Amino acid sequence: MARHELQREIRDEQGIRFAAAWMEAMARKGLAAGPVLLSLGRPRRSLDQNAKLWPMLTDVSRQCQLVVDGEPVKASPEDWKDVFTAALRRHQRVAKGIDGGLVFLGMRTSRMSKREFSDLIELIYAYGAEHGVEWSEPAQRTFSENMRVA
DSSP states (O other), X not given: OOOOOOOOOXXXXXXXXXXXXXXXXXXHHHHTTSOOOOOOOOXXXXXXXXXXXXXXXXXXXXXXXXXXXXXXXXXXXXXXXXXHHHHHHTSOEXXXXXXXXXXXXXXXXXXXXXXXHHHHHHHHHHHHHHTTOOOOSHHHHHHHHHHHHO
16 A cells, blocks of 8 residues: 655744644545654755756766775665765664675665765765765856856
8 A cells, every 4th residue: 555645844933833733634635545644844855956966976876986895896876875874874884784794884875865965075075075975966066166266
């Protein structure tokens, strides 16, 4: 059975009243099909943030090496994502692999709040600055050009 979620972002006091009325109407409507679960949370990452992440990870993967099994290698953007999300958490969770070995558990970006995702992007920018990454995204390229002129 598919899970359907409705969301309403609240930004101010007036938004609380509108959201409460909307929530009540949706809950009453939903009860016709069975129990309804209501929850509160912080807004998750935005589509713009997600669209920015993958070009950044691709830039890092093309220009930097990652030490894997003691050897410097060109790693995939997905591998770099695991490295950065683990660094963002500042505590690496390690699980024993099914057939032995270790599995480092990263943080799922799909579950990150906008603030956490912003921190991740800033972490990648900082790493890139320390390692001479030239960013391919137009906004960063424009920013870099303006900094050279200044």
